[in-house]
Amino acid sequence: MLSLSNLPTPACLIDKVKMQNNIARLSTHIGSLGCRIRPHVKTHKSVEITQAIFEGGNASGITVSTLKEAKHFFAHGYKDVLYAVGIVPSKLEDVAQLLNQGCHLTIILDSVDMATRVVDSASAFGCIFPVMIELDTDGHRSGADPQGQEIINIANVLHQSEHTELKGVMTHAGESYNCFSHEEQRTIARQERDLSILAANRIRQQGIECAEVSIGSTPTAFAIDDLTGITEVRAGVYVLFDLVMAGLQVCKNENIAMSVLASVIGHQQHKDWVITDAGWMAMSRDRGTASHPVDQGYGLVCTVEGKVKADFIIADANQEHGILQHRNGSSETAISSFPLASKLRILPNHACSTAAQYDHFFLVENDTVLAELSTISGW
């Protein structure tokens, strides 16, 4: 059996027990509200981790962010797939191929213009495209106004075509990432829920079926207290968590299941810098906590056993070099805490972006490496 000391560095570790606890926490919460989860696999793009989520219960289909993910997960038996990034006609050929192979792949769009383009292109492929209307419930990105005329017009275009099927409405409360308290998150969560139900009902009042009402983000999924009228909740990063989520008080640092194993390759004695072999290539360039009350640099440092050393962060990074420093300077120096050639772990700012830097992860329990987990990248 491999142990951490056998692994090359840098390496991306997934703590099995923490992951399972994270899965159980959301499954229990959403289950208690009588709803289902459609996990977003973009966080890890790993079939094995997705399998653990499904074993944790209350999961229906999956959410993907690329057609490559859709193809990969369909090839591994996941047939109910929501591609949650706005479609363009040039991608319909790939979508049609999956539909014709038996994958129930739903696409999304947010304008009459795009709906018309999709309907015009769809006839060439001999299949019916399931479509959801993307809503904008908090102004953070894409989506049509739940209270505007556009969604009614989109619904009519999709309803009238024999090549498309309106499945429902969906949104993502991106604004929740700017909410640093549970109360603010709940306010955004209720807004996400209420505006989505409003949009679905407005479409239904036109005599058009709108079966699905899909909402979600990790902060709002935990903050919501009533899911009446909602058919599924999408969330991705909750399975691993990260420093951004901990900064938003959605989890604690101790719940973060992903860490990067690194080696100490140098000391700069006069500056009390510890140089590690986990630079931004290993951590990603994500500085998601830079705007938080506590800036965690390129990551929060732990002992090799996984114990958080709260005073130490990766203060700066080059491609394959991390500069580990004490947060404020202290009598406990970095170089005395992290000897040359020793190993340590680093918690990432953003699990999705760190995961993308790796072509495999190691599933670990304490010091033991249980398995190598697969992941994919690219488009």
Add this chain to the structure above:
Amino acid sequence: MLSLSNLPTPACLIDKVKMQNNIARLSTHIGSLGCRIRPHVKTHKSVEITQAIFEGGNASGITVSTLKEAKHFFAHGYKDVLYAVGIVPSKLEDVAQLLNQGCHLTIILDSVDMATRVVDSASAFGCIFPVMIELDTDGHRSGADPQGQEIINIANVLHQSEHTELKGVMTHAGESYNCFSHEEQRTIARQERDLSILAANRIRQQGIECAEVSIGSTPTAFAIDDLTGITEVRAGVYVLFDLVMAGLQVCKNENIAMSVLASVIGHQQHKDWVITDAGWMAMSRDRGTASHPVDQGYGLVCTVEGKVKADFIIADANQEHGILQHRNGSSETAISSFPLASKLRILPNHACSTAAQYDHFFLVENDTVLAELSTISGW
């Protein structure tokens, strides 16, 4: 023959003519100074691009940032390899395997402590490890003081062991990335050169051979005006260039050979936002121009033909969504310039980090796709 309109989005494009011009520019400059280039392949990790660099002349061996790169390029015929990240003993087994297969792989270190650990471990592998001493000439990262006693002590440790061979000294002028004028860059370049030669001569005065004096960074490689005493110049990003290099005046935007092809997937009319399918996963999280006089957001927008639209940047990004906006607001709106379902190109902040998001690139000339280029990732 494929054209850009056949490619899926997002896709990473390499402009062949621009790349060849960039290669020729550094090759000519370093050649005119009587020196050789050891290109850093970490930027692209592509054998085909490296081949183009060697065809451009004046290249000796290669520089790598990971042992995976060393193995990959050795398997493709590159035998003279400098692994330019500080070694730890746990990596010596992989290094020894390459040495025993005939790869001339040089490692680096910057302390007596690490030199002693390497010497102690080296005897187990039945080979002689070529080693360079890493110098710190501008305080930006790793390396020993060129004027201090440490380098003399390291040289003695390496010289006295039968398992190591001191090849020379090397440094990287990371400070050049903070120099916004050619004059400042030349000052740092001369400092990089002079301190490296000083260190080599101090070691030679001990009666210890110190053949190689290796320096480099893309800004200093172009800024240096005399390379007497230097045996090789290392540079990586010059082959493609990026917005950080353009911001430092090392190149013009028009010289940037890498761009990301994207599709317009939505419009937010009331905010004049154009939503593209190139988010931070396609561009990387690198915000290298955030500290520059001109902040280019997540990338500078071009027409699909590659013409820079200097007023438009990717102002914000989610994983698979880019938010394209006018830099300051204007009468020329973003949504009128970039119609729904149309394509565009985006110049990256940092070619190294953007390249790492892809498992292949497309070599293009005008609208024509000439070839798919391979690349590797991970460790």
